[in-house]
Amino acid sequence: MLDEAYHRMDRRTAGPGEPWRVRVARVADDNRDLLARHPWIADLAVTRPPLGPGVIGKYEYELAAFEGIGLTDVEMDAALTHLLGFVHANALAAADDAAHNSRQSQEDWWAVSAPLLERALDPERYPLAGRVGSTVAGYHPETIWAFGLQCVLDGLARLIDSRPGPDDTP
Structure with a gap:
């Protein structure tokens, strides 16, 4: 079921020259939408998901948002994991809020x-x-989402900006 849900996940493609922050925010939004449609996913341990075409396709799509921004491959995976952790925590809080609001x-x-x-x-x-x-x-879930995503993106930007450029001497 998880692989199928991942396979059907919306994957909006980036336009030419699209800034990395827009691409990464899109990955966050797409994952947030996925968890809103399938809240049961938030209850699963997904650090070792079933390796099917849905999981692999989702991972490829997500990594593409980080490609070429100055991170190593290990850092790209870590940045994605950090982003998805934020999305997961936000989805759990939103689901909890929705459950309480449905009763009162x-x-x-x-x-x-x-x-x-x-x-x-x-x-x-x-x-x-x-x-x-x-x-x-x-x-206020939308305020919390916007603030948290901004913090994640700003943290990545600070890391990337701290790196020497190709013309900088060490």
Whole structure:
């Protein structure tokens, strides 16, 4: 089933000269979409998946996003694994949020929880939790996705930019 799901995964091809950040973000988005359509995949151990055409094709597609950006082959695999770990964690959180929201709306949850929070949250003892929590006011999966993906991409960019260029002398 996993190999078949991977085989059917959307694989949007890169345009000529497309920036690597766009390609890598696309891989993240495609994997996020895959896990949204098949949430059971997030419960599987996929570090040693069944080696079929779906798995191999998915891996080839994903690695192509990292090709030519200044990483070694080992680093390309590690960068992909890091990216997919972020996607996996995000998918688990989104599934958890969806499961809770299917049982109780955000408004209903806050109606029950707000009085408890007011009693438990001493603003003098927990000033940061009070300030940040009231600003955020709930779980926002799209904000968390965009911020996390930006951090992953910025981290890769910093690594790549720290490398000497072909014209630099060591």
